[in-house]
Amino acid sequence: MSTKSILVLARRDHGEAMRVAAGLTITGNQVRLIFMTGVIADNPDNARQAELLDLSDIVPQTTVRAMADDLEFLELSALGAAIARSDRVVNL
Numbered sequence: 001m002s003t004k005s006i007l008v009l010a011r012r013d014h015g016e017a018m019r020v021a022a023g024l025t026i027t028g029n030q031v032r033l034i035f036m037t038g039v040i041a042d043n044p045d046n047a048r049q050a051e052l053l054d055l056s057d058i059v060p061q062t063t064v065r066a067m068a069d070d071l072e073f074l075e076l077s078a079l080g081a082a083i084a085r086s087d088r089v090v091n092l
Contacts, residue, residue, distance in 0.1 A: 003028055003029060003030060004029045004030070004087040004088055005029070005030045005032075005085065005086050005087045005088075006024050006029050006030065006031050006032070006086060006087065006088045006089075006090060007031075007032045007033075007034065007082055007083060007086035007088070007089045007090070008020055008021040008024070008031060008032065008033045008034070008089075008090045008092065009034055009036055009089065009090065009091045009092065010033060010034065010035045010036060010060075010092055011036045011037045011091060011092065012037070012092060013092050014035060014040045014041065014046060014049075015041075015043075015045050015046045015049050016092050017033060017035075017090075017092040018033065018046070018049035018050060018052060018053055018060075019049050019052065020090060020092060021033040021053065021056070021058055021060075022049070022052035022053055022055070022056040022058065024090075025056040025057075025058065031056070031058055032058070032061070032082060032086070033053065033058050033060040033061070034060065034061045034062065034063060034074060034079065034082065035060055035061070035062040035063070035064060035067060035071065036062070036063045036064065037064070038064060039064060039066050039067055040067070059072070061073070061074050062074065063075075063076065063079055
């Protein structure tokens with residue numbers, strides 16, 4: 001089984017996207033997570049999922065300007081390039 005480059009787009013459910021991204025690393029895949037469409041809700045579930053990201057060595061990025069102080073910000077052209085370079089894209 002070869003390593004896949006998987007991009008997880010967190011559009012509708014940030015907590016679920018974090019959980020899925022962390023889970024995809026179990027099989028040795030290279031996983032990127034990009035938060036989109038809004039600021040992540042500050043709640044206990046998201047805090048737990050963020051811990052999973054840390055344990056999985058996933059450093060999320062964002063296209064949301066309001067989150068640019070905390071995460072690496074991607075312009076739309078960089079997002080398009082990330083999608084094009086990925087073997088798989090998961091849209092949550």
